[in-house]
Amino acid sequence: MTAETLAPQTQDDHPDMNDMRKIAMWAFLGSECLFFGSLITTFLVYRTRTGDGPSAADLFDIPFTSVSSFILLMSSLTMVLAHHSATRKDWRQMRVWLVATALLGMVFLSGQVFEFTEFVHEGLTVTTSPFGSSFFVLTGFHGAHVAIGVLLLLTTAFHSYSGRLRQGEGMNVEMIGLYWHFVDIVWIVIFTVVYLLQV
């Protein structure tokens, strides 16, 4: 090989770079299935061990959580529309949908904070019982994933607005989109297994 063929290219213009990023992202999401699988399994093992604390049936407000779930589900729609705008290089529209997705994510997080506060007032904390521990750890980790997603969305929208993200912008949005949709599908499982099947 000549020195010329070994000359480094910038990451963004390397033809295989986008493919490598997508491979890495899908492998990461596959590993996240195992991470959340372990937390959901722990919840299922301990769901009836409530000790002296309240149980799921005493606490869960299904209509409220249904609205939260609907909001997160709709944020997947705004996210995919942001990605669609990015593929058409309609950056202004892309930023609108990115910010809309972040706002929906923040509404979901606000609902989760409200729910956690209510549960604590009703006597369920992370140390009350194995049920409380497994519930707060599972839903807390999911909430942390949503919070990270919101930060990524707002950062991308801001960078795009300030013109710092032109090259590879569509791929960045696609990566964040995959992450965001994954957070949504994890909630689909949590909503059914943790909430609907326990009341």
Added chain:
Amino acid sequence: MSDSNQHQPTPRDYWIVALILAVITGAEVAITYADALDSVVAPMLIAMSAAKFTIVVGYFMHLKYERKLYRNLFLIGLIAAPVLFGAVLFSFGVLIGN
């Protein structure tokens, strides 16, 4: 997004998919309150949840249109999780009602 030449969804398709997801979510909540369905509510909820999961992964994450390599990487985790944790739940007696 994809290397394939298959039909790519349009914004209209995404809105239709979102509507279907909203309807399924509404149905999930409704059957939770339907006393007459008590004996079948769990399998129905699991089936509806699986349907929503598949729709989001297939259409919003575009896995339906993506290379097999991506699909397989995701499927490794997706299949390993229920197998591994199903075994854990079985060993704790959760799946056999202990």
